[in-house]
Amino acid sequence: MFNKVKPLLLTISLVWAAQFTVAQASPHALGSNIITPEGTVYTITKENNQIVKRPYTSPGAFLSFSYNTWDTIVGASADDMSLPVGSFIAPQDGKIVCSDRGNDKGTCYLITNGKKAGFTSANIFTQLGYNFNFVIFGDVSFLPSTENIDTPTAPHNPGSLINKDGTVYLVVNNGLLGLPNWNTLESWGYLPTDIIPANSADRNLSVVGTLVPKQPEQISPTNVEPVAPTNSAPVSSMTATSPEITGSTSAQVGVSNSYFFRSTAKDGSYDGGLITYTVNWGDGTITNSSVGFPSGVSHNASHTWTNAGTYQIYVTATPALGSPASGILSVTVN
Structure with missing residues (x-):
């Protein structure tokens, strides 16, 4: 859960939220980002087939989904406030988040299946294709841990976007998902800078389906049922200029x-x-x-x-x- 903790920003948020609360009485639509009177940001979504409001673990988690901006946040209505609070929303799977507080401040983690996986060395981090210029900083203390990443020769973790010979795939728990078009990639909040080169182990993974566009109530693509693999053209139209x-x-x-x-x-x-x-x-x-x-x-x-x-x-x-x-x-x- 996070607040806009700087006093000026929090004051602005409180006034802003109050204005929208008066104007809107019914619940906002699924996928809406709302701010409560105390300044906490939630997304209205579904969890266990129930409509809930789920808080983010940090501003970094909120912004890790590229479709989220501060301009998308609206004031919570009375009906929004009555919704049950769901579990925390972790940063987007496949993102690198570096801790900005606590004993592990400065430690960088890959988010995979809603958990944090640490790297045992900076060398392994870079060998796997990640770049420190594109990390997000935030509070990761709420996130459960999973196994550390200690080798550059294993397949990339679920949530990673890999480029295999010019075609991009999403790594999921049982293989790879193809991407039918750019709109699908963007609908889940990914950016081209999230794509990393496939390694030899990734090449042994099977394509198990095609990623479907995000629906308003969905958060992470790694736990969404894919459609069967298609023969549609791969997302691979980028060509470098001669250096x-x-x-x-x-x-x-x-x-x-x-x-x-x-x-x-x-x-x-x-x-x-x-x-x-x-x-x-x-x-x-x-x-x-x-x-x-x-x-x-x-x-x-x-x-x-x-x-x-x-x-x-x-x-x-x-x-x-x-x-x-x-x-x-x-x-x-x-």
Whole structure:
């Protein structure tokens, strides 16, 4: 449960809630976000076939669903107030939430099946494709714990969105769900930046169905009955642009040289997610970016050649969602 705890925000919320309470007497519709006179935010939903108001564990949990904004909150009516209080709404499955308080402050968890799974190291976190630039901070003390994530070679946990050869799937408890279109993905509150590359273990998971669009009373897609797999076109229309390579075309033996690599991955209003870069320096050395970069943000890497000659820097940019693209720069080393 969370309040807007800053005094000014809480005062504004109280006035705002009071205005709407007078205007609306009947319960708000399923899926509505309401604020009570004391400033607590709930979503009206169903739990055990009963209409309830369920509180969020923190502002971070509320905002982890991309369809939630502060503008979507309305004042609670008298009938809303009479609804029973359901269980806490955990952050969206598949999101990374870092604790902002308590003994584990700063510890980051993957939310999976409504529980928190810790990472045993930052290296495992990044090897699994996650990025510290896209974490959410909030109170996770209310959440039950599940097994820690201690290897990058196991399948990604339920709730994760993975990109397997340009096609995006949702990992669920018994396999993978295909995504029929972008609207379905967005209806559940996911963003392109939530998509991470599939690993070899993910490739062994079977496709067990197709994700259906969210209904107003639903919260998490991992416990929703899917439809049978379809032959519809995969959500895979993002294509990276050939990466721009910025840096000197001449270098000295034994001297480090810095280069910037930049690509974009766009499809209309949709973003292809984080882009990773693989750089072949032409002398047998290959480096990979340890994290992904937002579309249009440059990746910087340095290299030192040990022998004179002409080398081709060959760069491949791979978006989380879509097809890779490559670029080449010739460098003469004296």
